Amino acid sequence: MEAIAFYLFAVLTVAMFSYTVMSSQALYALSSMAAGMIMISAFFFLLNADFLGVVQIIVYTGAVMALYAFGMMFFDTTRAVKEHNTSKVIVLTLSVLATLLVITIFTMPIAAENISAAFPEPAGVENPKAVGIVLFTKYLVPFEVAAVMLLVAMIAGIVMAGKKMDRSLTKMKEEEIAMMHQEETQKKVTL
Amino acid sequence: MMEIGLTHYLVLSTVLFAIGLVGVMRRKNLLMLFMASEILLNAVNVAFAAIGHYYGDLTGQMFAFFVIAIAASEVAVGLGLLIIWYKRTDTIDLDTMTSMRG
Numbered sequence: 001m002e003a004i005a006f007y008l009f010a011v012l013t014v015a016m017f018s019y020t021v022m023s024s025q026a027l028y029a030l031s032s033m034a035a036g037m038i039m040i041s042a043f044f045f046l047l048n049a050d051f052l053g054v055v056q057i058i059v060y061t062g063a064v065m066a067l068y069a070f071g072m073m074f075f076d077t078t079r080a081v082k083e084h085n086t087s088k089v090i091v092l093t094l095s096v097l098a099t100l101l102v103i104t105i106f107t108m109p110i111a112a113e114n115i116s117a118a119f120p121e122p123a124g125v126e127n128p129k130a131v132g133i134v135l136f137t138k139y140l141v142p143f144e145v146a147a148v149m150l151l152v153a154m155i156a157g158i159v160m161a162g163k164k165m166d167r168s169l170t171k172m173k174e175e176e177i178a179m180m181h182q183e184e185t186q187k188k189v190t191l
Numbered sequence: 192m193m194e195i196g197l198t199h200y201l202v203l204s205t206v207l208f209a210i211g212l213v214g215v216m217r218r219k220n221l222l223m224l225f226m227a228s229e230i231l232l233n234a235v236n237v238a239f240a241a242i243g244h245y246y247g248d249l250t251g252q253m254f255a256f257f258v259i260a261i262a263a264s265e266v267a268v269g270l271g272l273l274i275i276w277y278k279r280t281d282t283i284d285l286d287t288m289t290s291m292r293g
Contacts, residue, residue, distance in 0.1 A: 002194075002195050003193060003194065003195050006195045006199060010203050013203075013207065014203075014206055014207065014210065017207060017210045017211070017230050018210055020214070020226055020227075020230065021210055021211070021213055021214035021217075021218075021227060021230070026220070026222060026223065029223060029226060030226070033226055033229065033230070036230075036233075037233065040233050040236070040237060043200070043203075043237050043240070043241075044237075044240055047200075047240045047241055047243075047244040048244060049240045049243070049244065049252050049255075051252075052236075052240055052252050052255055052256065055256065055259060056236075056259065059259050059262075059263055060229075060233075060259075060262075063263060064229065064262065064263060064266050067266050067267065067270055068222070068225070068226065068266070068270075070270070071222050071270050071273065071274075072222065074274060074277070075222060075273075075277055075283050090216050090217075093216075094209075094212060094213060094216055097212065098205070098209045098212070101205050101208065101209070102202075102205055105198070105201045105202065105205055106198070108201065120247055120248060120249075121247055121248070121249055130249060131249065131252060131253075131256075134249045134253060135253065135256070138253075139253050142253075142257060146257055146260045146261075149260065149261070149264055150260060150263065150264055152264070153263070153264030153265075153267045153268050154264075154267065156267065156268045156271055157267035157268060157270070157271045159271075160268075160271030160272060160274065160275055161270065161271040161274045161275075
């Protein structure tokens with residue numbers, strides 16, 4: 001049963017992500033990537049990482065996909081960007097890297113004989129509860145740092161993308177921005 | 192039916208990583224390049240969760256969480272930068288980003 005599920009979702013994920021990489025249409029690439037992300041979460045459920053699977057669905061197909069959809073609508077993606085790059089150097093580099101990865105993976109069990117669990121799964125506890133226990137004891141500091149990083153990313157996103165969507169602050173000179181502010185204050189006074 | 196072991200998941204993760212690598216190498220459209228980088232991060236997440244599961248350890252899942260957090264902020268900041276670049280140059284072609292060429 002587990003084998004059937006694994007092979008089914010493996011084939012689906014590989015097919016979806018291949019389409020994402022190969023498609024020339026941004027909309028199709030985006031849709032197939034969203035589907036592939038959901039298929040990935042199936043592996044997390046198979047691996048008893050329930051909480052991770054739910055987070056995967058919420059963060060990737062919820063938040064990240066919405067951002068990409070926004071970007072796709074903002075940019076003119078109908079204008080085709082040529083992507084025919086069949087350089088032999090790139091093909092060679094890719095194949096060498098992929099081979100190295102495969103070799104590393106198949107020699108891993110030899111090197112991994114003496115690995116023991118640093119934070120073993122607590123017995124008799126559901127996965128989300130176990131994750132909570134470990135996350136808020138052993139990984140509290142990285143968790144807080146990640147929270148600060150997300151805050152910084154949010155502010156950066158607002159500052160870079162959100163301000164004055166109709167006119168580009170980054171393109172304008174300092175004097176033009178000052179003029180704009182003056183105009184706005186004058187408007188307020190007249191009102 | 193054969194039992195699914197750690198190697199199965201690691202091979203799957205390699206295949207996904209190779210797909211993402213191909214995407215990063217061949218894309219000229221920056222938005223599509225970001226999508227390929229998401230595939231790379233997801234491939235690594237699968238490997239983390241699988242190794243954690245087969246060693247009975249939660250550290251793999253913890254790492255996957257932090258990778259997801261980093262991926263989310265990467266998209267937010269990267270898309271912001273991309274919007275600024277689009278406003279300035281009216282294109283998202285990677286080959287136009289050559290202002291630092293000597």
